[in-house]
Amino acid sequence: MSQDFQIDFGIWGSIFPVPCAIADQELKLCTEHQLKVLLLALRQGKSPVDLSAIAGRLGLSVEKAADCLDYWRERGVFSAGGNAPSPAPSPAVPAPAAAPAPPPPLREEQVVEGQRITTVHSRAKLTPSQQNKLIREDPEIPQLLQLLQEVLSRTLTPYETEGFLYLYSGLRLSASYLLMAAQYSREAGKDNIRQIEKLVTGWVERGIDTHEQAEAEIKRLARRRENEGQVRELFGIHGRNLSAKERDYIEHWFTDLSYGPELIKLAYDRTVDNTGKVSFPYLNRILDRWHQTGVRTPQEALAEMEGGKRKPVKGGPAPQSPQESSYDLEEIRRLMEQNSGG
DSSP: OOOOOOOOGGGTTSOOOOOHHIIIIITTTSOHHHHHHHHHHHHTTTSOBOHHHHHHHHTOOHHHHHHHHHHHHHTTSOOSSTTSOOBOOBTTBOOOOOOOOOOOOOEEEEEETTEEEEEEOOOOOOOHHHHHHHHHHOTHHHHHHHHHHHHHTSOOOHHHHHHHHIIIIITTOOHHHHHHHHHHHHHTTOOSHHHHHHHHHHHHHTTOOSHHHHHHHHHHHHHHHHHHHHHHHHHTOOSSOOOHHHHHHHHIIIIISOOOHHHHHHHHHHHHHHHSSOOHHHHHHHHHHHHHTTOOSHHHHHHHHHHHHHSOOTTSOOOOOGGGOSSOHHHHHHHHHHHHTO
């Protein structure tokens, strides 16, 4: 059952104005402390803002309260002169610090033997003053933060805002790059800022630092997931994750050898027949040998398997008879014809 709410005018004897732009534009971007400092500063009316009183009431340091107020000054709510309230120096309050220094460069590049090597250094967190300075000097940042919230379908926390500002300014990445990385991470179910920062930092260290390179990498990862899914179905692997080594084998088969599911399935059947189990290393040796001998189609693989059965290696064991063969070539042919619609 819905409940009706009515305004209780008992507390309206004393009010103060709040700019509409705060509610319309800033609530998604400002932090909890910044909003509280703003309300208490506006509550003081035309008097100079008493930072010490605000800090004491909120349990903040004066420096922290000054950083929060500086955030609103940069957005035009306060000014340093005129009739608008501004922070007033007090004998008990240290003067505001000088403009914050920009964050140090965190990305170092060098060329070694013609190859570009990128190193991402560890970093300190961006202070609120540094964040405010970045936002003030780059008009693209507020729009980027707004779009990131839309991509992730949630309001960014102060921690997330600081993380994205680090990726944007510290690693010198474009807004479109970060939006693409955030979208990819969300679709992969790994969209918290730590996971996004780990993903992006790894890309940058591998030289993937442009929109086009990130797009190509995302397509490669999508193909890899698709290939891994096909192999899981072919091999009947369910209820567990593939190991890193198994994923590397699959990448090798599809990318380096350019083999498709049909040839991989033939190699799988031969592996199981000969070993009684799924053995990625054994299967990999079969595919590597086929690649070295020029086998490119299922028909060529069948011919190689049949030829290998009929032509014993000199000094080696005698070939098996058709009845002793560990795999049924006629059954394989039948299945291939069935799958191809023949």
